[in-house]
Amino acid sequence: MGDLTGRRIVLGVTGGIAAYKAVDVCRRLVDAGAHVAPVLTKGALRFVGAATFDALASERVQTSLWDEQNPIPHTRLGQGADAIVVCPATARLLSDYRSGRSGDLLTATLLATRAPVVLCPAMHTEMWEQPAVQENVQVLAARGAEIVGPDVGRLAGGDMGAGRLAAPSAIVDAVERVLAGGGRDLEGRTVLVTAGGTREPICPVRYIGNRSSGKQGHALAVEAAARGAKVLCVSTVPRGAPDVPGIEVVGVDTAAEMAEAVQRLAPGADYVLMAAAVADFRPVGVADQKMKKADGPPEIRLEPTTDILAELGRTRTPGQVIVGFAAETTDLRQNAAAKLTAKGADLIVANDVTAPDTGFDHDTNAVVLLDAEGGEAVVPLAGKRQIARAVLDAAIDIRHRHNARNGETE
Numbered sequence: 282m283g284d285l286t287g288r289r290i291v292l293g294v295t296g297g298i299a300a301y302k303a304v305d306v307c308r309r310l311v312d313a314g315a316h317v318a319p320v321l322t323k324g325a326l327r328f329v330g331a332a333t334f335d336a337l338a339s340e341r342v343q344t345s346l347w348d349e350q351n352p353i354p355h356t357r358l359g360q361g362a363d364a365i366v367v368c369p370a371t372a373r374l375l376s377d378y379r380s381g382r383s384g385d386l387l388t389a390t391l392l393a394t395r396a397p398v399v400l401c402p403a404m405h406t407e408m409w410e411q412p413a414v415q416e417n418v419q420v421l422a423a424r425g426a427e428i429v430g431p432d433v434g435r436l437a438g439g440d441m442g443a444g445r446l447a448a449p450s451a452i453v454d455a456v457e458r459v460l461a462g463g464g465r466d467l468e469g470r471t472v473l474v475t476a477g478g479t480r481e482p483i484c485p486v487r488y489i490g491n492r493s494s495g496k497q498g499h500a501l502a503v504e505a506a507a508r509g510a511k512v513l514c515v516s517t518v519p520r521g522a523p524d525v526p527g528i529e530v531v532g533v534d535t536a537a538e539m540a541e542a543v544q545r546l547a548p549g550a551d552y553v554l555m556a557a558a559v560a561d562f563r564p565v566g567v568a569d570q571k572m573k574k575a576d577g578p579p580e581i582r583l584e585p586t587t588d589i590l591a592e593l594g595r596t597r598t599p600g601q602v603i604v605g606f607a608a609e610t611t612d613l614r615q616n617a618a619a620k621l622t623a624k625g626a627d628l629i630v631a632n633d634v635t636a637p638d639t640g641f642d643h644d645t646n647a648v649v650l651l652d653a654e655g656g657e658a659v660v661p662l663a664g665k666r667q668i669a670r671a672v673l674d675a676a677i678d679i680r681h682r683h684n685a686r687n688g689e690t691e
């Protein structure tokens with residue numbers, strides 16, 4: 282981890298109930314040696330007093346673009362910052378920053394900086410899950426902002442769900458990480474990720490499918506792009522895929538189309554992440570016409586599809602890291618470990634889809650990471666973006682270990 286001694290951090294605080302936790306973040310940054318300049322929005326001042334930050338931070342609180350003592354404060358703050366952290370970041374801040382609006386000192390400072398930006402969203406679950414908010418976060422992440430949280434937990438008013446501000450220690454860790462340059466550790470790498478469930482047609486109308494939403498695969502794509510990778514995202518839900526720079530989306534429907542796309546793209550990829558739920562069997566032949574009820578229950582004969590992950594395990598290029606997923610309902614570790622070996626993957630991301638708030642269509646997940654060297658890590662319930670971060674951290678580690686063994690450096 283980096284050292285914050287002497288680093289200039291602008292701490293932006295917006296008007297959400299979690300603003301009181303920014304006080305703790307401020308204190309931790311100062312304790313770690315940083316010079317903290319607090320910028321509070323008008324909304325933030327309704328939740329916490331300027332005097333609190335005046336007492337704890339390294340400079341007086343600033344709230345306005347129109348300060349006579351201190352002309353053009355946003356350029357001074359933005360240009361002088363080593364990093365900016367916005368904690369909490371409300372839906373409005375995310376929207377303004379995404380669209381380049383600079384109506385107040387904080388948004389103007391964000392536009393006037395080239396320093397890394399850490400955004401810590403916090404809001405009610407309904408707001409966090411709005412497509413508009415999710416899209417803003419994806420775009421900002423793809424432009425290089427480090428998104429920390431939100432966590433799942435108790436929210437204002439007693440509700441439970443995703444939207445709680447990340448822990449202050451995690452926020453300070455993220456500031457250290459971006460300052461250490463760790464934010465772009467996939468620069469120059471190509472990441473191939475699959476997402477969603479395949480659909481195997483029975484007739485022109487019906488298909489055999491599964492409950493995968495593509496959310497975990499898409500979160501991996503966004504996280505990899507945010508870390509500097511060129512991302513190829515083969516998705517069965519291309520309309521739900523992130524439409525952001527750095528991610529090329531290839532839409533597919535069936536297991537055969539996914540296999541074709543992956544086999545074509547994998548040789549150029551440094552990492553392949555098989556997050557898609559691929560059908561193991563498909564109907565033999567597709568009926569030309571819609572099957573009619575009057576004809577009675579159809580007999581559908583099935584044949585196996587290609588196991589794409591196993592194929593990748595056999596045909597991998599030197600140094601390539603291959604990650605598989607295992608959605609299980611029983612014997613999580615045994616089943617996942619068996620898949621790891623049988624398919625020749627470097628890492629298996631296993632989740633128990635029967636556990637609350639995990640797996641299909643949820644915005645959260647909880648996984649166990651098993652690697653081919655016998656390593657195991659538990660990632661507790663968190664947003665799919667955070668799960669993606671842990672998966673990529675583990676995959677990067679594996680690549681470094683491979684390289685170290687082969688005496689190579691990157």
Ligand code: CTP
Nearest residue numbers: 555557559560561587588589590605606607608
């Ligand atoms: N997978 C694949 N091609 C298939 C089936 C699965 O590439 N035809 C990949 C998935 O993308 C996932 C991993 O293999 O990364 C495990 O998928 P899963 O469906 O859990 O495993 P299966 O081998 O199909 O085993 P089972 O259905 O018996 O649990």
